[in-house]
Structures are given as structure tokens and as C-alpha cells.
Amino acid sequence: MSSLKDHTQAGSERVVISVDAMGGDSGPATVVAGISHSAEKNPRLHFLLHGPKAELEKLVAKRQVLAGRCEIRDADGIVSMEDKPSQVMRHGKGTSMWSTLEAVRNKEAEVAVSCGNTGALMALSMVRLRKLPGVDRPAIAILWPSRNPQGFNVMLDVGADVRADARDLLQYALMGASYARNGLELTRPRIGLLNVGTETHKGGAELKEAFELIQNHAESGGFDFVGFVEGGDIPGNRCDVIVTDGFTGNIALKTGEGTASLIGELLREAFAYSPLSRLASLLALTSLRRLKKRIDPRRVNGGVFLGLNGTVVKSHGGADETGVSAAVKLAFELADSGFSDRLAARVASTAKRAQDGDTEGDGQKDSKAS
Numbered sequence: 101m102s103s104l105k106d107h108t109q110a111g112s113e114r115v116v117i118s119v120d121a122m123g124g125d126s127g128p129a130t131v132v133a134g135i136s137h138s139a140e141k142n143p144r145l146h147f148l149l150h151g152p153k154a155e156l157e158k159l160v161a162k163r164q165v166l167a168g169r170c171e172i173r174d175a176d177g178i179v180s181m182e183d184k185p186s187q188v189m190r191h192g193k194g195t196s197m198w199s200t201l202e203a204v205r206n207k208e209a210e211v212a213v214s215c216g217n218t219g220a221l222m223a224l225s226m227v228r229l230r231k232l233p234g235v236d237r238p239a240i241a242i243l244w245p246s247r248n249p250q251g252f253n254v255m256l257d258v259g260a261d262v263r264a265d266a267r268d269l270l271q272y273a274l275m276g277a278s279y280a281r282n283g284l285e286l287t288r289p290r291i292g293l294l295n296v297g298t299e300t301h302k303g304g305a306e307l308k309e310a311f312e313l314i315q316n317h318a319e320s321g322g323f324d325f326v327g328f329v330e331g332g333d334i335p336g337n338r339c340d341v342i343v344t345d346g347f348t349g350n351i352a353l354k355t356g357e358g359t360a361s362l363i364g365e366l367l368r369e370a371f372a373y374s375p376l377s378r379l380a381s382l383l384a385l386t387s388l389r390r391l392k393k394r395i396d397p398r399r400v401n402g403g404v405f406l407g408l409n410g411t412v413v414k415s416h417g418g419a420d421e422t423g424v425s426a427a428v429k430l431a432f433e434l435a436d437s438g439f440s441d442r443l444a445a446r447v448a449s450t451a452k453r454a455q456d457g458d459t460e461g462d463g464q465k466d467s468k469a470s
Contacts, residue, residue, distance in 0.1 A: 114146045115435045117428060118209035120200040121151035122178045123216025125418045129159055131215065134424025135170070136163040138432075141425075145432060148209050150175045150199040175199040179216050181417060185223035192224055201228045204410040210435035213402075213427050215415040222260055222405060229410040234447045237261045237268045238407035239346070240414065241279050242353060243430075247337040250284045255334060257346040258353045258403060264345035266309035269293065271447070273314045275406040276341035277323040278446045282437040283430075284340070288322060292329030292339035294348060302328065314343070321446075402427035404434065407447070411440045 119135055121128040128151055139145050146169045149156055153174035160166050177195035179188050192198045197216050203209040205228050214221050222238065231238060239257035246253040254276050257264065264272070273291045280289035293311055295303045300311065311328065318325040326339045334342050334352060344352070371381035405412040411434050415427035434440070 113144065115144050115432050116146045116148060116209040117431050117435070118148045118200045118203035118212045119150065119428070120196045120212070120214035120216055121149050121156055122175075122196040123214045123221075123417070124415070124424070125181075125215070126420065128156060130419070130421055131424055132156070132159040132163060132166075133421040134419070135428055136165055137421055137425040138428040139163075139165045139169055142429075142432060144436075145169070145428070147171070148173055148200075148203050150196040150203075151178075152176055173199050173203070179220050181217050183217055183220055185217075185219040188217070188220040189223050189227055192220070197221060197224060198228070201225055201410075201412070204412070205229055210440075211411045211413060211431035213413045213415060213424075213431050215417050215419050215424065215427075217417075218259065218414055221412065221414055225405055225408055225410075225412050229408045229412070232407050232409060232444050232447050235271055235275075235407035237264065237271070238405055239272050239275060240349075240403040241276060241406050242403045243283070244334055244342075244356065246335045248340060250286065250340070252284065253334065253336075253340055253342060254280050254284070254289075255342040255344070255349060255352070256406065257344065257349050259346045259350035260405070262345065262347035262350075264306075266306050266313055269306075269310035269343055269345070270313040270317060271407065272343045273323070273325075273341070274317070274321055274446055275443060276343060277321060278443045279404065279406065279439070280340050281322075282439040282442060283433060286340055288324055289341050290324045290326050290339040291318070291341045291343060292326050292333060294334075294342055294344035294352075295328040295330065298328045298330060300328065310343075402430040404430070406443065409440075409444070411435065 119131065121131045124131055135147050135149070148171050149160065150173045153172050156172045160170050160172065175194060175196040179192060179195050179197045197214055197220065200212045200214055201224055204212045226238065238260050240260045241254055241256035242258050243252040244255050245251065256272050256276050277289045277291060280286045291314060293307065293314060295307055315325050329339055329342060331352065333339060371377050403414040405414065413427050413431045416423055419427065
């Protein structure tokens, strides 16, 4: 996450991250390796690790860097990728996922990190952490590699809920702007509303209504609204935050990940085509490594659940050590910036203005809060 600000030397207070050790496809060994990698790079990180105690103790004991910095919370139950969210909500107590979120709820940790079942994690997060007052639908926000100077754009929602009305899209814009301020250090983020075209007459009635709402809240919300944007603007430099519903966002995300994987495979095939192309790959090795790092999805691993009384980072289920470490780094950045409290202040202030029917004024004061 090279675009995120580096706080590892900025303070001395420890930051506690609550980690679900049992959620990933590769098992707890990969999760422990990932948090160990993060601990080596950041002396301020401490962990609450949730899962079967006997198994985790053996893994943690092999990592000297975690000595005195990792407390294990025993939780025998595991939420599988096949479990339905409704089942987990009824019978999830005692699982590592439940225990991970409970630590954030009890203020023992600042952020929760899990590689587990996305639907179950969102359902449990809403039950255990509750939605922020004024938020109807939480959203999942991700960082998308872009041409902007900060290197990434924020996009939300990418799958928390397939539905979103005009008011939901306004809330996504406000939460996305707050995320961009605290995660990417953008004083006044530019917001774009995803559509099939940039013309104001395109799109359905809800998109047109959302356009008006977001435009009316731009000044008081402390962001610039650039209007409708298209799919090609997601990795572009026209805006910093792309707002859409979870159905569209999730399709765009999976399409982007698949395209990045295809490009990598085609490059490998092209450079292996002949002896001359293999020689060319050696000459271009430094540039190819830079490109690989730039588009590597593991290094931007971590979707953030926004709109809850607590911050949750959802790591990809298939994340390896590098991916888990990237999710932990993102969690640290958000915790260290006080993101959760700032987001709550932003949403509460906007909800109050909406109740009072006041979409103007006190914008300068509000922008300082988040």
C-alpha cells in the first residue's frame, strides 16, 4: 500500500488489531505468517488472534517477532465459505469470526481483519457492531490502482448489498470521501457517480436523484462532485472516489481482477515466445518487476466495511502472506488515523443536516471533523 501514509515512526502508542486466524483458504499458518511479516515492519502493531488455541500457540511460537505482541483468544468454531449468513447469525457464537468482531465491539482492538466468508462477516458485523446512526446500508470500499498521484482510487460499494437507492448512494459518497481523506490524505476528494455515460440525461431515475443529492451535499460534505463517470474512469484520474451499488461494483471488481490476471499471463507468454523475446525479458526485468508490483492485487488486498460502529477489513479469502500483511497494514493506517470516529462524526453531522432540512452551512467546520 505504497500510497498510504507511513505512521510507523509517527507515534509510540501501540495499535491493536483483532485477526480471524481461521477465515482464509490457506489456513491459520498463512494468517500467522502475514501478521508476523507486518510485525517485523511495524513495531507499534499488536494482535489479538482468534481460533483454536492449541493450534495457534504452535504457529505463533515459531515467530519470535510475535513474542509479547500476540494474544490468542480461544475459539473452536469456524465459519466456512459455504455457510449461509443467516445460519452464522443464529449459530455463529463461539466461532473465530464472532470472537474477532467481539474484540472490536468491546474496545479491546481498533480494527478487525478477516479473510472469511464475506456475507457472513458483513451479517455478523451488523449484528455485533451495529450500523452508525443515519446509515441505512453499510458498504464495502476497496482501493483500485489508478493514474492519480496517490496511486489508488476508492470505489464503493463492491458487494455489501446489491441494492442502493439515491439516499444510499449519497451516504456512500460521504463515507468514501472520509475514507479518501484518512487513507489517501486527500483534503478535498473528487467524487464520481458510476453510470453508462457522463451525460446528465443518462441512467435511471434513482441515479438522477442521487446525482442531485450528491451535488447538493458537495460543499457541506467537503468534496468536489465531478458528476457521472464511466467504467473507464475507475482506474483513471478524473475522480478519486467512485460511487455505485454493490451489484455493479462487485462485477467491476471481479472483472478488474480477472483482467489483471490475464495481462500477467499474456506478458509471460509473450516473453517466452522465442529466444529473442526471452532475452528482451531479461533486459526489461526491472521494469517488469515494477509493473508486477503495481498491478499485484495482493498488495491492495483489503475491502473496508464502512458505516458500522467499528472498522472491519475484509481480506481476500485466497490471500497469501503478502495479502494478509497488506490487509493488516490497511487496518493499522485506518486505526492510527482515528478513521472510525471521524467517519461517525461525518455521518452524524450529515444526518442531522438532512433532518433539519439544511444542506448548506457549517461545511467548513464539518470538514475538520473527518
